[in-house]
Amino acid sequence: MADAIAVEGLTKNYGSLAAVDNISFRVPAGSVFAFLGPNGAGKTTTTEILEGLRARSKGSVQVLGLDPWDEGRPLHRQIGVIPQDFRFFEKITPRESIDYYSTLFGTHSDPAALLERVKLSDKADSRFDTLSGGQKQKLGLALSLVNDPRICFLDEPTTGLDPTARRAIWDVVRELRREGRTVFLTTHYLEEAEILADRVAIINHGQIVAAGSPAEIIDRLGGPARLRIVAGSDVADFVRSRFPNEVRREGDHIDVVLRDREDALAILEAVQESRLAWTGFTTVRDTLEDVFVRLVGRMDDGVLKTSDGTTAEASA
Amino acid sequence: MNGRRILADLKVTARGYLRNPIALFFSLIFPLILILLFGLIFANTGATAATLYTENFDHASPVSQEFLSGLNQTHLVTVQVINTSTGNLAVWLGQNDNPVGLVIPAGFGQNYTHHIATNVTLYVNPQDAGAAGSAEGAVQAVENEFNLRAACQSTNGTCSPVLGYIPQSVGKTYFTYIDYLVPGLIGFSILTSPMFSMVDVTSSYRKEGIFRQLSLTPLTRDEWLASRVIWYTILTFLAAAIMLGFGIGVFGAKVTISVWMVPFLLVGPLLFVSLGMLAGSIARTPESAAVIGNIITFPMMFLAGTFFPVSEFSPGLQVVAKVLPLYYVIDGMNQVLLFQNYARALTDFVIVLGIAVVFFAAAVYLFRWKGE
Ligand SMILES: Nc1ncnc2c1ncn2[C@@H]1O[C@H](COP(=O)(O)OP(=O)(O)OP(=O)(O)O)[C@@H](O)[C@H]1O
Ligand SMILES: [Mg+2]
Numbered sequence: 001m002a003d004a005i006a007v008e009g010l011t012k013n014y015g016s017l018a019a020v021d022n023i024s025f026r027v028p029a030g031s032v033f034a035f036l037g038p039n040g041a042g043k044t045t046t047t048e049i050l051e052g053l054r055a056r057s058k059g060s061v062q063v064l065g066l067d068p069w070d071e072g073r074p075l076h077r078q079i080g081v082i083p084q085d086f087r088f089f090e091k092i093t094p095r096e097s098i099d100y101y102s103t104l105f106g107t108h109s110d111p112a113a114l115l116e117r118v119k120l121s122d123k124a125d126s127r128f129d130t131l132s133g134g135q136k137q138k139l140g141l142a143l144s145l146v147n148d149p150r151i152c153f154l155d156e157p158t159t160g161l162d163p164t165a166r167r168a169i170w171d172v173v174r175e176l177r178r179e180g181r182t183v184f185l186t187t188h189y190l191e192e193a194e195i196l197a198d199r200v201a202i203i204n205h206g207q208i209v210a211a212g213s214p215a216e217i218i219d220r221l222g223g224p225a226r227l228r229i230v231a232g233s234d235v236a237d238f239v240r241s242r243f244p245n246e247v248r249r250e251g252d253h254i255d256v257v258l259r260d261r262e263d264a265l266a267i268l269e270a271v272q273e274s275r276l277a278w279t280g281f282t283t284v285r286d287t288l289e290d291v292f293v294r295l296v297g298r299m300d301d302g303v304l305k306t307s308d309g310t311t312a313e314a315s316a
Numbered sequence: 317m318n319g320r321r322i323l324a325d326l327k328v329t330a331r332g333y334l335r336n337p338i339a340l341f342f343s344l345i346f347p348l349i350l351i352l353l354f355g356l357i358f359a360n361t362g363a364t365a366a367t368l369y370t371e372n373f374d375h376a377s378p379v380s381q382e383f384l385s386g387l388n389q390t391h392l393v394t395v396q397v398i399n400t401s402t403g404n405l406a407v408w409l410g411q412n413d414n415p416v417g418l419v420i421p422a423g424f425g426q427n428y429t430h431h432i433a434t435n436v437t438l439y440v441n442p443q444d445a446g447a448a449g450s451a452e453g454a455v456q457a458v459e460n461e462f463n464l465r466a467a468c469q470s471t472n473g474t475c476s477p478v479l480g481y482i483p484q485s486v487g488k489t490y491f492t493y494i495d496y497l498v499p500g501l502i503g504f505s506i507l508t509s510p511m512f513s514m515v516d517v518t519s520s521y522r523k524e525g526i527f528r529q530l531s532l533t534p535l536t537r538d539e540w541l542a543s544r545v546i547w548y549t550i551l552t553f554l555a556a557a558i559m560l561g562f563g564i565g566v567f568g569a570k571v572t573i574s575v576w577m578v579p580f581l582l583v584g585p586l587l588f589v590s591l592g593m594l595a596g597s598i599a600r601t602p603e604s605a606a607v608i609g610n611i612i613t614f615p616m617m618f619l620a621g622t623f624f625p626v627s628e629f630s631p632g633l634q635v636v637a638k639v640l641p642l643y644y645v646i647d648g649m650n651q652v653l654l655f656q657n658y659a660r661a662l663t664d665f666v667i668v669l670g671i672a673v674v675f676f677a678a679a680v681y682l683f684r685w686k687g688e
Contacts, residue, residue: 053528076532087524091335092328103324104533127335 003062004029004151004182005050010059012045012206019045021206022059027184027199029150032177034197035186038296042206043186044084047155050184051081064150077105080144084155084186086136090129094120094139097128101146114142117175119168134165141172152176154185158192170196190289200288204296214288221295222286227256227264229271231278238274243267258283317542321535325543333513333547343509343551347501348558354623355567358446358493366447368393368454370418371405377425383458384420392454406439415444416451428479431466435480440492442625448492449568455481498563498571499653500622503646505555506584507616510548511592515609517544518596518683531685541593541680548585556581571653579665580652583672584645590675591641597683621646641671 005027012020020042027033035043048054052068052075066075098111115121118138144152158166173196176183187193193200194214201211210217236254240247246257258264333339374380384395400408409417417439427434438455440448459479521527563569599605620642626634637643648664651657
């Protein structure tokens with residue numbers, strides 16, 4: 001499959017700060033690509049360079065085979081963009097905004113249908129300055145679709161939205177993918193990346209620290225799988241005495257670090273034969289979130305927060 | 317440039333503007349309030365009869381006596397006959413701070429009786445619009461009556477008027493305050509509506525990322541600019557129509573509507589849209605843009621002849637006025653609307669056009685949609 005986006009050695013300097021530091025990645029056409037990173041990681045900078053809104057300092061960028069900075073005009077006809085913190089004319093309604101965009105692009109979009117698609121029909125005739133944050137974001141999404149784009153750039157499309165609104169946006173993203181469009185999105189929400197994206201790149205301090213499908217990233221960078229048995233210290237001691245595996249006791253359960261899948265079966269069998277008391281078991285793997293924490297920071301409710309200690313470690 | 321896109325942007329701009337009470341107030345309602353306010357303040361001072369100081373060089377004739385008592389009977393003026401030693405009434409009026417005066421020439425009665433056209437000279441001070449209006453009204457009324465009588469008695473049957481008056485400003489032109497106010501306030505509108513909102517739009521659209529948003533559409537910066545210039549030109553024509561309508565209709569302003577005001581109504585908005593954009597582009601934040609905008613706008617608003625004719629200013633202030641671009645807009649409109657002095661209007665226009673071109677080029681050069 002052809003690449004919708006191809007980035008090679010991209011760098012953006014602001015004075016002595018490398019906001020984006022020599023990154024390379026490719027986004028196959030028709031896939032959903034998520035850019036994950038903490039505040040100030042360089043997500044918006046990269047996105048805006050891809051959209052042709054900012055000049056780059058170094059590197060090569062091709063979006064739909066075009067150089068975004070030098071060939072912005074033809075590119076803009078084929079891409080849709082919702083900027084982070086989308087704002088529009090204060091006194092103009094969503095319906096009028098879509099009509100305006102349709103005329104500018106020379107398309108014949110039906111405002112009612114587009115607004116229905118992003119679940120904003122009830123606010124079709126309310127002025128922009130009376131819309132809530134989520135409603136504004138939905139209008140941004142509707143406007144980005146007016147020109148039937150081949151690539152949609154969504155910079156934190158769901159930040160600050162309630163769960164229902166977030167799901168509505170997710171539905172639209174899935175639909176965009178079904179329609180064969182490429183989606184480039186940035187997010188702080190790991191869940192969002194895991195649910196929506198075919199491929200993920202984790203960016204921190206302007207550098208990509210991990211890239212691939214969520215499963216690949218976990219395989220490569222996640223810790224080993226663990227067998228978790230709900231049992232007391234007697235079981236922990238028993239496993240330690242019989243197996244070389246590392247055993248950790250945590251609260252009401254013990255975690256046995258697995259070297260391969262057969263380990264789990266052998267350990268369970270031995271515990272069963274020992275007639276020691278246990279009430280349940282499960283195997284646990286690192287989630288994208290766990291990988292994240294290790295790579296870039298601490299987490300709270302699925303939202304990434306930088307912690308100076310860990311980020312310094314990651315960039316060192 | 318694509319007309320369809322310009323039109324679409326114009327539609328959105330107009331909608332946004334019409335839905336913004338503050339913008340609307342400043343560009344259309346505020347000048348209207350100003351013309352009503354200033355008009356009433358300066359036109360209604362004639363409630364008591366003004367004293368018309370009269371030098372009568374024909375006092376032996378019964379006709380001149382009858383003329384003066386006719387003036388008294390209008391109750392608009394009270395005639396006070398004086399005898400200036402200098403023989404120069406204009407100077408005397410100025411020295412004694414009297415707003416209106418009349419000179420009846422020698423041979424006035426003789427001429428009238430023999431149907432020989434004769435003019436009296438009426439001195440008015442445009443600053444005192446009330447007294448000036450009363451004096452003019454009185455003289456016109458009495459002369460009309462005299463002319464009618466003369467025409468009826470005329471043996472050759474022609475009805476051409478015999479008496480007339482030469483209006484003379486005390487020191488300057490004969491126009492009244494309200495006459496100056498009409499072009500002045502059109503200039504006010506040309507200045508303020510683009511300045512106040514272009515400064516704000518340019519800086520806040522940049523801050524809010526609306527320019528970046530627009531740069532992702534086929535709308536070009538030049539099309540956007542064209543739409544703005546067209547919009548403020550429309551507003552200017554509206555404001556001019558309102559000013560002329562109220563000035564003439566309500567206050568009887570003696571302005572001559574002429575197509576020669578159109579060049580000023582076209583290039584004036586271009587000049588101030590550009591200046592507003594410049595101010596908005598130079599500033600880093602909308603707040604500092606507002607400050608820069610006000611620093612440019614307010615002095616210009618008062619010193620360029622908006623509310624008072626620049627000719628009434630002290631020589632020092634006149635020099636200051638003449639470096640303000642708005643001065644040439646208002647002076648040009650004065651030349652067209654009041655004096656029909658098209659040669660001077662042309663000079664003013666060339667200056668306005670030159671400044672507009674420079675500002676426009678600078679604004680186009682400095683104004684960017686995209687950040688680096
Ligand atoms: N115009 C600019 N001038 C100077 N520094 C900038 C500029 N734009 C961005 N930066 C810096 O570049 C870095 C990356 O910023 P960027 O906006 O790309 O982060 P981000 O990943 O989008 O963060 P967030 O999640 O908060 O949106 C930050 O340190 C920021 O301060
Ligand atoms: Mg960002």
